[in-house]
Amino acid sequence: MEVFRQLKDFYWVERKYMITSIVCLMCATALGLVYPNLLRILIDDVIKPRDFDKVPALALTVVGVVAVKATLQFFHGFFGGRLGNRVAYRLRNASYDKLQTLSYSYYDKAKTGDLMSRLTADLEAIRNFIGFGFAQILNMFLMVIFGAAMMFSISWQLTLVTLVTMPFLALTAVRFEKNIHPAFRQMRLAMSHLTTAVQENITGVRTVKSFAREPHEVNKFSKRNEEYKENQVGAALLWAKFFPVMELLANLSMVILLAFGGYLVIQENLKLGEFVAFFSMIGYIIGPMWNMGFQINNYTQSKASGERVLQLLNEHVDVRNTEHPVVVDEQMIKGHVRFEHVTFNYPDKQPALIDINIDAPAGSVIGLLGATGSGKSTIIQLLMHAYNVKNGRITLDGIHIQEMDVQHLRSQIAPVFQETFLFSSSIRNNIAYGVKDVTQEQIEYAAKLAKAHDFIMELPLGYDTVVGERGLGLSGGQKQRIAIARALIRNPRILILDDATSAVDMETEHEIQAGFKELMAGRTTFIIAHRISSLRHADEIIVLDNGRIVQRGTHDQLIRSSGPYRDTYNIQYADRPQAETDEASFELKRSVSR
Numbered sequence: 165m166e167v168f169r170q171l172k173d174f175y176w177v178e179r180k181y182m183i184t185s186i187v188c189l190m191c192a193t194a195l196g197l198v199y200p201n202l203l204r205i206l207i208d209d210v211i212k213p214r215d216f217d218k219v220p221a222l223a224l225t226v227v228g229v230v231a232v233k234a235t236l237q238f239f240h241g242f243f244g245g246r247l248g249n250r251v252a253y254r255l256r257n258a259s260y261d262k263l264q265t266l267s268y269s270y271y272d273k274a275k276t277g278d279l280m281s282r283l284t285a286d287l288e289a290i291r292n293f294i295g296f297g298f299a300q301i302l303n304m305f306l307m308v309i310f311g312a313a314m315m316f317s318i319s320w321q322l323t324l325v326t327l328v329t330m331p332f333l334a335l336t337a338v339r340f341e342k343n344i345h346p347a348f349r350q351m352r353l354a355m356s357h358l359t360t361a362v363q364e365n366i367t368g369v370r371t372v373k374s375f376a377r378e379p380h381e382v383n384k385f386s387k388r389n390e391e392y393k394e395n396q397v398g399a400a401l402l403w404a405k406f407f408p409v410m411e412l413l414a415n416l417s418m419v420i421l422l423a424f425g426g427y428l429v430i431q432e433n434l435k436l437g438e439f440v441a442f443f444s445m446i447g448y449i450i451g452p453m454w455n456m457g458f459q460i461n462n463y464t465q466s467k468a469s470g471e472r473v474l475q476l477l478n479e480h481v482d483v484r485n486t487e488h489p490v491v492v493d494e495q496m497i498k499g500h501v502r503f504e505h506v507t508f509n510y511p512d513k514q515p516a517l518i519d520i521n522i523d524a525p526a527g528s529v530i531g532l533l534g535a536t537g538s539g540k541s542t543i544i545q546l547l548m549h550a551y552n553v554k555n556g557r558i559t560l561d562g563i564h565i566q567e568m569d570v571q572h573l574r575s576q577i578a579p580v581f582q583e584t585f586l587f588s589s590s591i592r593n594n595i596a597y598g599v600k601d602v603t604q605e606q607i608e609y610a611a612k613l614a615k616a617h618d619f620i621m622e623l624p625l626g627y628d629t630v631v632g633e634r635g636l637g638l639s640g641g642q643k644q645r646i647a648i649a650r651a652l653i654r655n656p657r658i659l660i661l662d663d664a665t666s667a668v669d670m671e672t673e674h675e676i677q678a679g680f681k682e683l684m685a686g687r688t689t690f691i692i693a694h695r696i697s698s699l700r701h702a703d704e705i706i707v708l709d710n711g712r713i714v715q716r717g718t719h720d721q722l723i724r725s726s727g728p729y730r731d732t733y734n735i736q737y738a739d740r741p742q743a744e745t746d747e748a749s750f751e752l753k754r755s756v757s758r
């Protein structure tokens with residue numbers, strides 16, 4: 165019950181639905197006891213004395229009881245449904261909110277399919293149990309109590325003899341619960357492996373096809389499907405063993421009842437009507453025992469699901485606001501960024517950055533260059549407070565970023581990543597994503613600066629063109645340009661371009677950078693690029709190698725001293741006359757277009 169105790173906040177607010185639904189079910193159950201009594205009256209007081217005048221009244225009573233019972237059952241279903249759906253709605257919202265607050269480090273390891281199954285199948289199991297399962301279990305107990313009380317009032321000897329098999333029935337059901345719970349936990353896990361395989365396959369379908377790895381993927385899926393099937397078969401086997409044992413014990417108690425009850429009637433220690441009423445009431449005891457298996461199943465499934473949802477809800481958030489986070493007036497933020505002796509490693513890994521010192525005055529442009537894996541993106545991630553820095557500190561205008569409100573800090577930074585993600589919405593909405601109340605003029609202005617306006621206008625629906633979740637239908641460069649427009653429209657204090665122009669041709673890159681200059685005047689910019697041409701105008705270029713800064717300076721300074729920067733320059737400009745001609749032709753085109 166610990167799981168449901170922890171979930172209390174979600175269902176206790178809906179207690180009026182819960183109580184109404186339970187009360188309706190209890191009343192319906194209590195009304196059910198009227199039938200055996202009517203039967204008893206019919207046999208003992210009507211048929212035997214042949215007093216048939218009472219038949220219409222009895223018949224009307226049956227109709228009345230049926231009508232009231234049906235109404236009560238309707239309200240039980242109605243309020244139970246409301247309760248379950250409202251609880252599931254709250255949990256879904258809470259889980260989604262939690263997903264928004266979880267840190268980058270959680271997503272480094274999280275599996276989308278697993279999270280999806282928590283938010284769908286697991287929530288569904290909880291909805292079912294809280295909406296109906298819980299009331300049914302309570303009702304089961306009531307049926308046994310009501311039924312036993314009624315049976316005792318008819319014949320205590322017959323009741324005791326009949327109930328002799330009940331402890332065995334209960335014991336079988338409890339043992340079954342013990343075995344089925346781990347089986348269900350395994351089944352949920354196997355289901356999440358299955359959905360992860362499907363999700364990854366669909367997301368990475370291009371990679372799969374281009375490597376002709378369909379057979380491998382089919383194989384991988386088959387294995388997981390097999391795992392799921394094995395779990396299902398295991399659970400089905402448990403069920404298969406459970407049912408016959410329960411049936412045997414239940415029928416045994418009926419045989420005992422018939423034999424002993426019949427004997428009492430023959431001995432005239434029990435009236436025939438009482439015996440028939442007693443017999444028809446046995447369902448009140450055996451029904452719940454039978455049902456116990458199903459209800460236990462329902463309960464264990466939802467308990468396993470509850471554990472998985474709670475695990476998500478209780479997940480530790482690494483990056484969170486301090487008790488009194490600093491929020492600076494947006495107009496006052498200048499954008500002076502400093503890294504002071506920052507050393508950082510990802511969990512269980514070698515340091516990705518070692519003793520990093522950077523001073524980026526407001527409005528300066530910092531270029532980051534280095535081999536792949538040298539730590540460039542990590543610098544950006546840390547600046548955005550994606551991870552906590554334990555050694556050294558990073559400041560914005562002299563304030564330690566870990567003391568700043570996380571949302572506020574990030575709202576000052578507009579990043580453009582190499583990997584562009586576009587939402588399945590219109591281009592207009594994608595560009596306007598990071599800002600509220602934006603006009604069409606602002607959207608177009610940003611798109612023009614990002615050199616995206618012209619190709620957008622060539623699309624039949626222009627800014628209303630809907631792009632897929634990965635921007636399907638657009639080229640890599642076009643997607644990048646939309647992402648750049650999305651960053652520029654925020655008018656941020658700090659702009660980050662993490663290999664942001666890698667997918668556009670050099671000429672467009674020049675044009676986009678000219679746009680940046682116009683907009684970024686007075687704002688701090690970090691540019692990560694592999695092309696020297698993207699960095700050469702930076703105020704300071706920092707060259708990284710294996711997490712350490714190995715060179716720093718302006719393009720002209722770095723080009724004059726030997727080192728990795730000049731080596732990269734020489735490689736990229738090996739065919740120097742041609743390269744310089746290219747550069748000259750860009751300059752010429754730009755001056756003509758101006």
Ligand SMILES: Nc1ncnc2c1ncn2[C@@H]1O[C@H](COP(=O)(O)OP(=O)(O)OP(=O)(O)O)[C@@H](O)[C@H]1O
Nearest residue numbers: 272510513516534535536537538539540541542543
């Ligand atoms: N989320 C992560 N979890 C664990 N390790 C990571 C993570 N991101 C990066 N790393 C590791 O940190 C080191 C630096 O990676 P980083 O992405 O900063 O390099 P980079 O210079 O930006 O590379 P690239 O040019 O390929 O983007 C690498 O060794 C990488 O394996």
